[in-house]
Amino acid sequence: AQSVTQPDIHITVSEGASLELRCNYSYGATPYLFWYVQSPGQGLQLLLKYFSGDTLVQGIKGFEAEFKRSQSSFNLRKPSVHWSDAAEYFCAVLTYNTDKLIFGTGTRLQVFP
Amino acid sequence: GAGVSQTPSNKVTEKGKYVELRCDPISGHTALYWYRQSLGQGPEFLIYFQGTGAADDSGLPNDRFFAVRPEGSVSTLKIQRTERGDSAVYLCASSAGAGETQYFGPGTRLLVL
Numbered sequence: 001a002q003s004v005t006q007p008d009i010h011i012t013v014s015e016g017a018s019l020e021l022r023c024n025y026s027y028g029a030t031p032y033l034f035w036y037v038q039s040p041g042q043g044l045q046l047l048l049k050y051f052s053g054d055t056l057v058q059g060i061k062g063f064e065a066e067f068k069r070s071q072s073s074f075n076l077r078k079p080s081v082h083w084s085d086a087a088e089y090f091c092a093v094l095t096y097n098t099d100k101l102i103f104g105t106g107t108r109l110q111v112f113p
Numbered sequence: 114g115a116g117v118s119q120t121p122s123n124k125v126t127e128k129g130k131y132v133e134l135r136c137d138p139i140s141g142h143t144a145l146y147w148y149r150q151s152l153g154q155g156p157e158f159l160i161y162f163q164g165t166g167a168a169d170d171s172g173l174p175n176d177r178f179f180a181v182r183p184e185g186s187v188s189t190l191k192i193q194r195t196e197r198g199d200s201a202v203y204l205c206a207s208s209a210g211a212g213e214t215q216y217f218g219p220g221t222r223l224l225v226l
Contacts, residue, residue, distance in 0.1 A: 004155075032212070034214075036217070042219060043117075043204060043217040043219040043220050044156070044206075044217040045217075046214060049214060090155050090156070092155075094212070098161075098169050098171075099144065099168070099169070099211045099212065100146070100158040100161055100169060100172070101146075101148070101156070101158065101215060103155030103156050103157070104155050105153075105154055105155050106153075106154075106155050
């Protein structure tokens with residue numbers, strides 16, 4: 001069955017530090033992969049997506065993610081975190097035979113000044 | 114342009130009551146999705162509409178849950194005989210079609226007392 005694992009429930013970084021959020025997926029074919037961000041009381045905002053092609057994808061707010069088929073991973077990175085990046089981050093895989101998103105449990109990012 | 118909107122933003126009801134949650138998708142989007150997000154979890158798929166018909170309702174937890182999209186635009190999620198376990202944030206998303214990016218609304222927070 002398809003699944004998404006985000007091993008880190010909670011991450012704390014200092015403002016200006018680099019960030020990497022981990023995501024591993026289980027899916028039988030080439031996946032469509034997404035990262036969404038959710039601020040408190042808000043809906044999900046799309047950060048970036050991977051469908052095919054270049055395995056390093058750029059998103060909004062200075063985020064990027066790299067698809068590594070050999071590791072079944074799609075980790076999210078940002079070189080320098082801002083206090084406004086504090087939020088919950090969700091990785092998701094799209095099951096294109098049924099067109100539903102399967103989400104991980106999320107990683108809560110806390111940013112200290 | 115307007116995004117996905119959901120009403121009400123919050124709903125408090127008593128156990129056993131009936132509730133309706135409304136979703137207005139992005140104009141022109143043919144696909145509409147409902148997800149449920151429990152506290153500390155990622156969103157979980159409930160149902161997917163392509164046009165007026167439910168293409169996949171495999172995520173509906175039981176027959177107390179029902180959703181409609183009679184004109185292929187606005188959708189209503191209906192919950193009968195609510196239970197305390199139904200308390201969650203109900204998220205709606207829409208997309209331009211199968212395999213396309215899903216854009217989420219702000220959600221309806223349902224609390225069943």
